[in-house]
Amino acid sequence: MINIPKRGFETIEYESRLENIQRLMFESAMDVILLTTQVDIEYYTGFKTQFFQSPTRPWFVLIPSKGKPRAIIPVIGESGMRETWIDDIKTWMSPNPKDDGISLLTDSIKLFAKNYKCMGVSLGQESTIRMPQSDYEELKNNIPSIEIKDANLILREVRYTKSAAEVDKIRHVCQITSKGFIDLEGMLKVGLSERHNCQLFKQYLLALGVDDSPYLVSGSGRGGYGSIIMGPTDKLIEEGDIFIIDTGSVFDSYYCDFDRNYAFGSATDMAKKAYQTIFKATEKGFTECQVGNTTSDVFNAMNTVLQDGGAIGSTVGRLGHGLGLQLTEWPSNTANDNTILKPGVVLTLEPGMMYLPGKEMVHEENIVITEDGPEWLSIRANEELPIIR
Amino acid sequence: MINIPKRGFETIEYESRLENIQRLMFESAMDVILLTTQVDIEYYTGFKTQFFQSPTRPWFVLIPSKGKPRAIIPVIGESGMRETWIDDIKTWMSPNPKDDGISLLTDSIKLFAKNYKCMGVSLGQESTIRMPQSDYEELKNNIPSIEIKDANLILREVRYTKSAAEVDKIRHVCQITSKGFIDLEGMLKVGLSERHNCQLFKQYLLALGVDDSPYLVSGSGRGGYGSIIMGPTDKLIEEGDIFIIDTGSVFDSYYCDFDRNYAFGSATDMAKKAYQTIFKATEKGFTECQVGNTTSDVFNAMNTVLQDGGAIGSTVGRLGHGLGLQLTEWPSNTANDNTILKPGVVLTLEPGMMYLPGKEMVHEENIVITEDGPEWLSIRANEELPIIR
Structure with missing residues (x-):
């Protein structure tokens, strides 16, 4: 419990x-x-x-x-x-x-x-x-x-720096939502709409104990999705689709903000490779989340992986951000942000890339920075793109 | 269906x-x-x-x-x-x-x-x-x-004036939410917290088909509640409490905004009378919702009933407002607003009164104004304060 x-x-x-x-x-x-x-x-x-x-x-x-x-x-x-x-x-x-x-x-x-x-x-x-x-x-x-x-x-x-009590609330909502995402793998169904799948997820998160999921967005498409901010729509999920759900759930006013990707039936090699790339980028970004480093160090570590992994572009403009009482807070993980990391800073690591024209892959985790290094607040996503059969 | x-x-x-x-x-x-x-x-x-x-x-x-x-x-x-x-x-x-x-x-x-x-x-x-x-x-x-x-x-x-398609969306979310409130009477439980009861209601509304209930607030207290904007809290509902839930639920971006009151076990005569007063105020306000009348006519009709019914004050500053893409929209039902009512205008009728120091009773319904007079969008509340035994 x-x-x-x-x-x-x-x-x-x-x-x-x-x-x-x-x-x-x-x-x-x-x-x-x-x-x-x-x-x-x-x-x-x-x-x-x-x-x-x-x-x-x-x-x-x-x-x-x-x-x-x-x-x-x-x-x-x-x-x-x-x-x-x-x-x-x-x-x-x-x-x-x-x-x-x-x-x-x-x-x-x-x-x-x-x-x-x-x-x-x-x-x-x-x-x-x-x-x-x-x-x-x-x-x-x-x-x-x-x-x-x-x-x-x-x-x-x-x-910018969260107290222990604040981090506890964020960790709590991250953990509940992670559990929701894990169980979601067994709940998602081909033939249901994005909206229907998202509504089931929202009800499940409420049952698990979040106060609300005010931000619950999804995208899907054959071989990949083209936007991470617009859905859910009435589009039906089909075999061959990749589906992302991004959620900002809340406990006692504090947010989590992360997403999970799922493939239905099968996934292209391109999509699998893009998923491996963004997963690896998150690993590299995490290692850079040390007191005294900057948001730009974190950005550069992730961005190198994305470029090496064949990114042909991005629409987001940053690779993560602060998190707390708002879904997104200052600072931003960008090339020029250069904000120095301190103990108690909560960040999202959000590497994303376009791997084919109009096809994006975005992954996100939430972390807190401590004197002893970074700590995952969300339960780490699968290392490989989950395929729901 | x-x-x-x-x-x-x-x-x-x-x-x-x-x-x-x-x-x-x-x-x-x-x-x-x-x-x-x-x-x-x-x-x-x-x-x-x-x-x-x-x-x-x-x-x-x-x-x-x-x-x-x-x-x-x-x-x-x-x-x-x-x-x-x-x-x-x-x-x-x-x-x-x-x-x-x-x-x-x-x-x-x-x-x-x-x-x-x-x-x-x-x-x-x-x-x-x-x-x-x-x-x-x-x-x-x-x-x-x-x-x-x-x-x-x-x-x-x-x-200000809604199209038929806009009114359809508002009516739809009003009807779903009304059904939710009717069924809620059998779901509410003494011994559960305000928060717990509200979470059950939110999950139920989602299951009934609202997209979300971004605004879901409650108050409760022995013989009456003191605020309609602050909860839900972890306060446990007890016998003798009066409990209000106010909700802004959404379908396809359009809001409903109305509340329902429930007493547990019993209610004081003061509370019952206050409920009858605000119910009657809504009736009177409704009759005034005619094309060519003003929001101030609607206010005055309701306010007269509240004054005659022993109101000793109010904290809200108006007796209802516009409704649509926002939980509350222009205009306001106040003494000086004087906005002329037109076909397609959607309003909340929200008479509220303090009937004892620190004890409020607020009732709210949603209506649309047509050439042929007003139409209830929400299913009318009980004429008497519902008592859950």
């Missing part, structure tokens, strides 16, 4: 996150950071709700240079926020087209941004501001003497 | 959407609209992918004043976009921290924005721009002679 990690975090974990970001804020001469996204808000407050799926209401959290975060949120979230470690909570009745929290937010920023006259906001790559652009512009107009700097670099830096 | 609607749409449906927005663009003197979100892009192109869950790559679609949309997207999406009705597709290899599509986007905007020198972007309420703010600012700097206007009002206007 799998040991289920405790849900939530001790308060000390939030205190540590706050301490980390406040240290970086001090170095960047930032008085306050404005958070607007579900992930950033959950990370610093523990406020966990699916309600961000409704685009109607903005949610704000301010991290001051000293002291605990202040939540500025719609009344509908007040009782939930009161159950977190946050005690400084301002609310307004939202939706309010005339003033959806902007005046409350303005007052608080003015209060906090006194030392350096500087506010951090996520501006850079992979970030968005989750509030109407017109409200953001009004806010900036309300605080003309306060400089706005990009907080994206320091926010992602804090989230 | 439920008749399953055809997936996707005929090309004529996309042509009609395009014609509608281009007519409004002409009236607003807009040359081009920039789309960045999953929902807007899917609505105008039919490009359907779960991949927007990865925040890494931006995606762009431009709607010119004449002719078909242009997609400017990462290479990873090219093969998928080629299967839609869009034929004008520019790609770049993303992620690219130096230029994540911005130069391609700049060139295309300059090409399209010649008549009025004006580009529409979603700036207003309930909208966000899904690209890094620094990229958006760079883009604006690249096109200093092109005015930027809010396209939010005209984009939401086009999506």
Whole structure:
């Protein structure tokens, strides 16, 4: 029986996150950071709700240079926020087209941004501001003497290394999902559609104990598939098809993100060889996942194998990425990324290659970096392409 | 057996959407609209992918004043976009921290924005721009002679009235989910946690034929619940609890959004009366859902019942909203919204009230407005609070 990690975090974990970001804020001469996204808000407050799926209401959290975060949120979230470690909570009745929290937010920023006259906001790559652009512009107009700097670099830096408790949650969802994939080999059926096979898998993962599988994508085709982001469709699986399922399942807000490939009836030598190549690339990438190496070292190790194995191209633009509260997080395994690996960093290794025009083979595993080297979080895929007969 | 609607749409449906927005663009003197979100892009192109869950790559679609949309997207999406009705597709290899599509986007905007020198972007309420703010600012700097206007009002206007094919999908997911809720009454168990009960329900809905239930939230408590957006938690359901499940399930990208309440063992007279009140409010709201009436008429009809029924407050800020490709869409049923109802408008009726301090009762149904009056899309809830013994 799998040991289920405790849900939530001790308060000390939030205190540590706050301490980390406040240290970086001090170095960047930032008085306050404005958070607007579900992930950033959950990370610093523990406020966990699916309600961000409704685009109607903005949610704000301010991290001051000293002291605990202040939540500025719609009344509908007040009782939930009161159950977190946050005690400084301002609310307004939202939706309010005339003033959806902007005046409350303005007052608080003015209060906090006194030392350096500087506010951090996520501006850079992979970030968005989750509030109407017109409200953001009004806010900036309300605080003309306060400089706005990009907080994206320091926010992602804090989230980059995972605590033991975070790694436990990711490992747990990786292990459950791995078990699902292993059993899936006996469940997949020729003659069922991609969609039908994926729905069976999603139901099975839920039964195994994931909270959800919000990302569950598949592709299939004779001798190989042409996309790894579009399905599942109603296409029926036939003998001779290769089928990929890629899943981001979740336990207590933390993701796994990996895939498995299956051939039906038979597979071409080209496909078998491509599978061996990407498997070997994962092995090589794994060995490079050492403290002090970089994401580009990991990329180069995998990419060499892919080139030697006859890759004629790729559509993905990278060979893996960070993983945690999001399906994909900073950094990226690319030639120029050069992010230094540290203990607690969780990555996907995702070598992929086009081996024939329009035919891709992509493999993915999840790992964590420790002082003693890398650890597989997912249960390693088959060394050879599984053939379902 | 439920008749399953055809997936996707005929090309004529996309042509009609395009014609509608281009007519409004002409009236607003807009040359081009920039789309960045999953929902807007899917609505105008039919490009359907779960991949927007990865925040890494931006995606762009431009709607010119004449002719078909242009997609400017990462290479990873090219093969998928080629299967839609869009034929004008520019790609770049993303992620690219130096230029994540911005130069391609700049060139295309300059090409399209010649008549009025004006580009529409979603700036207003309930909208966000899904690209890094620094990229958006760079883009604006690249096109200093092109005015930027809010396209939010005209984009939401086009999506406001649903086609028959859209309504069929929403009705389908409403019907499946209603059946799930009816059967749930026999499945719910005292002694199981909120989470466990919700997971059983999610698995059951998948088995019944929803694509997913991305939003599945619950609350419970002795004599009533205090929040409708936070759970499910590990709290065990006990005799005397009232339990709410609210779900946004999806079929072919279209949502339902409604809830059901259950009491365990017994219910207080206060709770029973609150349930009768919100049920009656839904009846009154429904009768007001006539072409030519407004969302505020619907609000007022429901609110009067709630006030007469002893409401001591509310945390939600509205009594229902639009529904379609998003769990919640414009408009809102509020005192001041005043949006005129038209045939094809899909709404939730969501009366909610606090009947004791910290105890809420919320009920929700989904309806569509036709020339002949409103139609329930969800199967009507029990007239009395169901008591599970």
